[in-house]
Amino acid sequence: MAKPTYGSLAFAAPKNLAIFFPEYGREIMIVVPLAEAKNNLSKLVDDAAAGQIITIAKHGRALARLVPVGKTSGKRIGAMKGKLVLAEDFDALLPDDMLDAFAGTHE
Template structure:
């Protein structure tokens, strides 16, 4: 459950609130009892993907599209 503090208390105890956020808690900052902001731990955005970056690193077997052996096909039909 997040902790809710008013703006004045948040200004006074900002370092303590940041320590709580770093430990995984969520802190809601309120003005006149109404939530106006939320402090949460910062998360790095995922790395950008670069199409084609694995080119030449993946090899397909020559028989990749060959039919499966009958024993394996039977396993799928159970």
């Protein structure tokens, strides 16, 4: 029996366990047995990041799906680098009246 293949991977599972669906929405969806997913997780994650939808199955039953993560809409940490200016005395002690106000003892 020939081993089913997925990209450059050859699966040791019987042919009926590695299923290639022609379309899932607009993407090709691949069902991979759990044991094969364990052995090839890094490659499967790379493929998911590239846009592939991969379903992981155990005993022919779908358990989990690897899908690409959309682009984040938030700004990256460090995006304001060079745009903020700190005063030379930013860490100087506060005046006594302001310290009292923070402590709640201001009259």
